Amino acid sequence: MIEGFTALYIFMLAGFTGYEIISRVPVILHTPLMSGSNFVHGIVLVGAMVAMGHAVTGVEKFVGFIGVMLAAGNAVGGYVVTERMLEMFKSSKGAAK
Amino acid sequence: MNLLIQLSYFAAAVLFIVGLKRMSSPVTARGGIIWAGAGMVVATLITLFWPDMHNYGWMLLALVIGGGLAWYTGKKVAMTDMPQMIAIYNGMGGGAAAAIAAVELLRGDFHATSFQVLAVIGALIGSVAFSGSMVAFAKLQGLMKRSLVFPNQQLINLAIFGGALLLGLVLMGADQPAGFAIFLFFLLALVFGVLMTLPIGGADMPVVISLYNALTGLAVAFEGFVLGNAAMIIAGTVVGSAGTLLTQLMAKAMNRSLTNVLFSGFGSGAGAAAEAGPEGSMKEVDATDAAVMMAYAEKVIIVPGYGMAVAQAQHKIWEFAQLLESRGVSVKFAIHPVAGRMPGHMNVLLAEAGVPYDKIYDLEEINNEFSQADVALVIGANDVVNPVARSNPESPIYGMPILDADRAKNVIVVKRGKGKGFSGVENALFFLDNTRMLYGDGQEVAGKLIAEAKQL
Numbered sequence: 001m002i003e004g005f006t007a008l009y010i011f012m013l014a015g016f017t018g019y020e021i022i023s024r025v026p027v028i029l030h031t032p033l034m035s036g037s038n039f040v041h042g043i044v045l046v047g048a049m050v051a052m053g054h055a056v057t058g059v060e061k062f063v064g065f066i067g068v069m070l071a072a073g074n075a076v077g078g079y080v081v082t083e084r085m086l087e088m089f090k091s092s093k094g095a096a097k
Numbered sequence: 098m099n100l101l102i103q104l105s106y107f108a109a110a111v112l113f114i115v116g117l118k119r120m121s122s123p124v125t126a127r128g129g130i131i132w133a134g135a136g137m138v139v140a141t142l143i144t145l146f147w148p149d150m151h152n153y154g155w156m157l158l159a160l161v162i163g164g165g166l167a168w169y170t171g172k173k174v175a176m177t178d179m180p181q182m183i184a185i186y187n188g189m190g191g192g193a194a195a196a197i198a199a200v201e202l203l204r205g206d207f208h209a210t211s212f213q214v215l216a217v218i219g220a221l222i223g224s225v226a227f228s229g230s231m232v233a234f235a236k237l238q239g240l241m242k243r244s245l246v247f248p249n250q251q252l253i254n255l256a257i258f259g260g261a262l263l264l265g266l267v268l269m270g271a272d273q274p275a276g277f278a279i280f281l282f283f284l285l286a287l288v289f290g291v292l293m294t295l296p297i298g299g300a301d302m303p304v305v306i307s308l309y310n311a312l313t314g315l316a317v318a319f320e321g322f323v324l325g326n327a328a329m330i331i332a333g334t335v336v337g338s339a340g341t342l343l344t345q346l347m348a349k350a351m352n353r354s355l356t357n358v359l360f361s362g363f364g365s366g367a368g369a370a371a372e373a374g375p376e377g378s379m380k381e382v383d384a385t386d387a388a389v390m391m392a393y394a395e396k397v398i399i400v401p402g403y404g405m406a407v408a409q410a411q412h413k414i415w416e417f418a419q420l421l422e423s424r425g426v427s428v429k430f431a432i433h434p435v436a437g438r439m440p441g442h443m444n445v446l447l448a449e450a451g452v453p454y455d456k457i458y459d460l461e462e463i464n465n466e467f468s469q470a471d472v473a474l475v476i477g478a479n480d481v482v483n484p485v486a487r488s489n490p491e492s493p494i495y496g497m498p499i500l501d502a503d504r505a506k507n508v509i510v511v512k513r514g515k516g517k518g519f520s521g522v523e524n525a526l527f528f529l530d531n532t533r534m535l536y537g538d539g540q541e542v543a544g545k546l547i548a549e550a551k552q553l
Contacts, residue, residue, distance in 0.1 A: 007322055007330070014318075014331045017114060018338035025121040027350070027434050027459055030343065030441035035183050036120045036130055037339050038310050040113050042137060042186075043332040044193045044317045046106075046144045047324050051200040052159070053150030059276070060203050061152055065159045067196025072163030074190035075141070079134050080171030081182055086126045088448035 032089075035082040042075030098146055105143035106328035112136030113332050117339065123454050140328055163189075176449050177406045180438045181237035184306045187313055188230025194223035194316035199283060201323055205273040212323045217265045219319030221286050226312040228290030233306050236299055237438065246296050251360065254292050261285035293359070301358045303439035304347045308355070311340025350434030351497065382533035384542060387509050388549035392420075394471035396427045398463065400502050401447065403437050404477020404513070408539030411450035414476060417543055418452075420550045430456055431463045431473075431500050433481035464501050473505035475526075477512075477539050483524045494522055508532040511542050 025033055048071040052064030116133030119125040145153075167186065174182045198220030207213045235241040247253075264282040268274045297305055314336030321329025348355050382390075391397050399418060405411055418428045430452060436443035444457055458466075467473060475482055482502040485492045502508055503526050510527060512534060526532055535542055 010327065010330055011318070011334055014334035015338040018117075018335035018340075019342055021114070021117050021121055021335070022339040022342045022346075026123065028432070028441050028444035028454060028457065029121060029123060029126060030347065031179065031183075031437075031439045031445055032126060032441065033117075033120050034307055034310055034340070034343055034439070035179070036117060036133065037314070037336045037343070038183055038187045038190070039130070039137070040117060040133055040332050041190050041310075041314045041317045041336045043109070043113070043140060043329050044190050044197070044313075044320065045137075046140050047197050047317070047320050047326055047329050048193045049141070049144045049156060050147055050150070050324055050326070051197045052152055052156050053147060054204070055152060055200055056204070060200050061155065063196050063199045063203070064152070065155055067193045067200065068156055068159035069163035070189040070196065071193035072160045073167040074186050074193060075137055075167075076164040077167030077171045077182070077186035077189070079130065079137070080168055081174065081179060081186070082120075082130045083134075084171070085176075085179065085445050085448075086120070086130055088445065089123050089126055089454055 032082060032085045035078065035085060039075065039078030039082050042071065042078050045071035045075045047071075098148065102143050102147065103327075105139050106326065109136035109140035109328045110331040112139070113328075114335060117335065176446055177403075177438075178238070179445065180303055180306060180442060181234045184230045184233040184237065184302075184309070187306065187310045188227045188234070191223040191226030191230065191309065191313040191316055194313065194320045195220050195227060195283065195286075197320045197324070198223065199279065201320075202268060202274050202279050203276065205271075207323075210269070214269045215319045216323045217269050217282075219316045219323070220283065221261060221265055222312050222319070223316035224283055224286035225290035225293065226309040226316060228287040229294040230306065230309045230313075232291050232294035233302050233309070236294075236297075237302055250292075250296060254289065257285055257289045257292065261289055297358065301351070301353065303435070303442075304344060304351065304353070304355070304358050306439075307340060307344040307347055311337050311344055314338075314340050347435075347440050350440050379527050379534050380532065382509065382535050384535065384537075384545035385549050387533070387535050388546045389553065390507060390509070391426065391472050391474065391546075392424055392550050392553050394421075394426055396429075396466075396470045397421060397472045397474060398429050398431050398467060398470045398502070398505065400431050400433075400473060400475045400478050400482055400500055401436065401443060402433075402476065402478025402481065403443075404479070405511075405539050406437060406443070406446045406477070408477065408513075410476065410539035410543045411446055411452075413540055413543030413547060415447070415450045415452050417547050417550060418456075420547060424550075424553075428456070429458055429463060429466070431458050431460070431467075431502075433460055433478070433500050434498070436478060436481060460498055460500060467501045467504040470505040471507060473502040473508045475502055475508060475510045476543075479512075479524055480522065482526050483522060484529075485522065485525045488525075492522055502526065503529055503532075506531065509535055511535045511537070511539055513538060 048067035055061045055064040116129045119129030198216045318333030486494045486497045486499045
């Protein structure tokens with residue numbers, strides 16, 4: 001379990017990390033990057049799976065099912081569209097690595 | 098096993114951050130998403146081995162249904178429809194965070210009150226992001242044409258939000274929250290997301306989608322605290338802060354403040370009426386003359402807009418540009434920060450047509466060059482080249498940074514008809530002495546230009 005101030009420190013550091021990553025991004029990458037960050041919060045899938053795995057009553061299972069389904073959509077869909085967009089970025093000086 | 102799970106989550110968090118970092122440069126962007134993708138696969142697979150889990154059958158079914166549908170739609174969607182697809186996938190993430198909170202609240206088995214508080218806040222944010230994103234999708238997809246504005250709208254929204262907040266407080270305090278209260282809480286939060294998004298105009302939607310993206314990130318982080326899941330906390334927080342910054346950048350590019358976007362229906366009343374029609378008349382040109390003008394020019398700057406993408410003309414335009422280049426004409430593409438439906442959207446569309454990214458220039462990079470250009474070819478763009486934004490303080494788009502296409506020696510505007518732009522403002526550029534209008538569907542016109550240029 002991550003509790004109290006440890007949690008707060010993680011929150012603070014991760015917050016700055018996100019800010020730093022984005023702060024020097026060229027405009028041409030805004031849409032792919034928004035899509036990419038959209039994919040990254042697809043990690044909610046992990047939580048949805050755990051929540052569903054511990055569901056007991058019918059209602060809990062049902063809500064958990066919806067959660068896993070939505071989360072899987074977020075992760076998979078986010079990946080597919082980001083990958084498709086980034087695939088197209090090429091330089092005229094040979095293919096990008 | 099527990100150690101292995103923690104190690105995998107740690108690896109996933111590292112991969113996400115490295116992946117996002119790589120995605121912030123065009124050279125490494127492609128690899129970035131693959132790194133992040135690997136992180137996701139590792140984290141998901143290891144979670145199947147989480148101790149004391151049940152319901153595997155249904156879980157796998159949910160994974161297959163959700164993942165399969167998203168895979169199919171994601172592969173199929175046209176590049177022009179990307180913004181609304183991002184909105185829908187983002188909404189799903191918010192919904193999932195809300196669902197986690199719902200399950201945890203129903204179970205009522207919290208280690209500490211602080212977790213219960215975070216679960217409720219995450220649920221509220223996630224629900225709003227979910228229903229709001231769905232409305233954003235419907236609007237961009239054209240399923241919902243008008244912005245809904247009714248009297249006392251903001252008061253009603255505030256009341257509903259207040260109601261959700263109050264119920265949330267009750268849920269935070271309760272030992273074993275009642276099912277009915279939980280249901281009502283989620284209902285109010287969802288309704289608030291819908292009502293909050295309804296009055297926002299289509300042009301502002303990208304900013305809103307970006308905001309909901311950040312909100313989903315936060316919701317995920319909060320639920321991560323509840324579940325004690327470090328990967329969710331880190332990934333969610335990184336997205337939350339990155340998304341907030343991205344939202345600000347987008348709003349700035351459109352010269353709109355975030356409060357302005359959220360709390361005023363764009364073009365609904367104020368400003369739109371105060372505008373006087375520009376003087377002069379529009380002058381037409383045919384494709385032959387336009388092609389000759391550009392083929393014998395030294396420098397041509399192409400200003401593409403969303404209209405070009407809708408007409409699917411980007412491939413033809415690039416072919417035409419290559420023809421010009423083979424004749425020794427210098428060709429550059431000038432992209433306004435909000436060309437397309439989202440910052441960077443137009444770059445994606447041009448990239449799809451095979452235009453190398455080093456031929457594409459930002460507003461700041463190219464604005465000084467217009468005065469040396471022989472021809473500015475404006476295709477499917479409107480508001481972003483309207484000089485009124487520089488000159489007329491009465492105009493609703495006054496102050497928005499624009500591409501100075503009007504400073505080129507000649508301007509050729511390819512346009513379907515005489516209509517106004519997305520903002521509903523008349524474009525003074527079309528009436529200038531050095532502007533010629535080339536009417537027609539973008540793709541057809543581009544085809545004609547290619548044919549004419551080949552004959553020269």
